[in-house]
Amino acid sequence: MFSKSKKDSRQEAEQREQYEYARTRILQKKGLLSHLIYFIAGSIILAVINLALGIGKEFPFIGYHWFVWAIVIWAFLLLTNVFNVFVKNRFMGKEWENLQLEKLKKLQEVKIASLEKQAKKEVLVAQESEETNPETEDQL
DSSP states (O other), X not given: OOOXXXXXXXXXXXXXXXXXXXXXXXXXXXXXXXXXXXXHHHHHHHHIIIIISOTTTTOTTTOTTHHHHHHHHHHHXXXXXXXXXXXXXXXXXXXXXXXXXHHHHXXXXXXXXXXXXXXXXXXXHHHHHHHHSOOOTTTO
């Protein structure tokens, strides 16, 4: 009845892949924005807990302003998230994956061609040895 051409199905596959990539990027950026909002709100809450309520000043080994350490550690985690979303994804995104896949496919093709060549060589050697040393039933 209605059959799609290979070109149409390939275009649909590319569109579906582009959609999935865009959807993934949007989710990553949405998660990063959520993390930023939690960081700001959490930092304010930690500062209020420490400064206004005085919670944690009984721990002398941490220091009176312990919330600063918590915020610094959290900021490091936030920066790690920013790095993953914007930097790592740019260098190791879909294009990088496709490039690596193509490299691996070429290496595999070379290895397969080498194995086929070696197998043909072994078959030729086996055939030549059979021709030079024919075994007859009389010799057995």
